Structures are given as C-alpha cells and as structure tokens.
Amino acid sequence: MISSDIIRGYNDTIILFLLLEKPSYGYEISRQIRQISEEKYVIKETTLYSAFTRMEKNGYIESFYQDDIDSGGKRRTYYRITEAGRAYYREKCEEWNLTQDVIARFIR
Amino acid sequence: MISSDIIRGYNDTIILFLLLEKPSYGYEISRQIRQISEEKYVIKETTLYSAFTRMEKNGYIESFYQDDIDSGGKRRTYYRITEAGRAYYREKCEEWNLTQDVIARFIR
DNA sequence: CAGACGTACTACGACAGGCGAAGTACGACA
C-alpha cells in the first residue's frame, strides 16, 4: 500500500510516537501501527526490530524485560522513550512539516 | 535542511514533475528544485544523475542530445518524460496523498 | 594572463535502512 521508500527513516518517528504514551514492545507497536493507519501501513517485523536496536544504540529508547501474566509468563522486551528520544521526535515532527510543504510543491 | 531519508524515492517524482512541462537537463532541473523549494531542498548531483539513469532504464524518461547556442555550443543531455513516466508520476502523487495522511497520524 | 567560478556532467565506492527468508519457542484451541 505504502512504499517503503517514503516511510524510510520515518519508521523511527512512528515508533517513538507510540512510545510517548507508555512503554511498549514489538508486537503491540506493530498492531498499533496497523490499526492507526487502518491497514494502510503494516511495518515489517525485521524493520521494526532493527529500528529498536538502532534507536537504543542512539539513546532514543531504553529496553527492559518484563514477564507479563497475560502473555502466559513469556518474557517480552519492552522499550521506553528517553528524553533524547522525545527531543528527536520533536525535531522529526518539525522536519516533517517542512518536508511535507516542500514535496507538495511538486505534486499535482 | 531536508533529510534525504524522507525524500528518498521521491526524487524521481520531483524530477518527473519538472519534466511534465518540457524536456530538460540536469543542471536546469537542479536549479529549479532549489528555486521552487526556496533553497530548502538542494538535490545532490550524484543523486540527480543516477535518478536519470534509473528512470531511463525503467522507461519513464528518454534522453536526447542537443547542442545549445546559449551554452556555447556545449552538448547537453536532455530528458523527456514518456507516457509511462506520466502514469508513474500520477501513481506517485496518489501514493503521496495517502502516505501524507497516514504519517500525519503519528505527528504531533 | 592566470586563476577562480559556473556549467555540465561521469565514475567509483561506501553506507544505511528496509526486506525476504528462515528459524525458534511457547501457549491456546480445535
């Protein structure tokens, strides 16, 4: 539906948006993206998990483990947004507004 | 100003937009992008010329040579948009509208 | 008259992000 080349580099922003509210984990984030976008964007598993790794390395998110009761005691990797992550998200939002405006000039 | 990751894969669309009007060549297109975007987006030469190569391979544009008087008789490589190119451009515009709408849901 | 600047490219190689394919593990449900 949506080509990956446009969203490229914006996946991080999308993930951070969902983490603003509360810490979350891969599968839940994946589901939320699908739901919020009304199935128009379904993030690939590999894309999602590699984004986690990258963003943790960049200090935008922090991981922790939690054994949840509702998942039958299975261990999930949760991620929590950091202050740096929030700042990065804000920057990206501004950049998005700018980009959107510029690209619109080339669209009919 | 604008990160290349967002515009990635959208450069083709931007170039095709400029070719809708009339055939053109690298330097002119580069100048127009800078001008229309009000310096907010300056396409890199390598990006531009590799986009030409790719799009010609895909049949979206056709090249031809022209010795222009105003360039001191220097040979320029002009590009002309094809029917397939126009169709591709139209598709991309629709995709853009969709993507824009989806990403907006993750932006504050 | 030399050198810088603008035009108009081409070639090469690096890099990053996304993605396909495959595999693992476990619980629930039929």
Add this chain to the structure above:
DNA sequence: TGTCGTACTTCGCCTGTCGTAGTACGTCTG
C-alpha cells in the same frame, strides 16, 4: 496432533543516496 497467534532473532541482499574526485569548457576578474 497440528495449526494459529504471539514474540522475537539472524543473515544477507538490494536500492537509493552521498562523498570524493575528476574532466572539460567558457566567462569573468584582478
């Protein structure tokens, strides 16, 4: 018993962008 859903991990390919560099020619400037 087997499939489905959850929850990941690993590996390696592909594509588009970009940095660096080089070529060539004409004009303009000190």
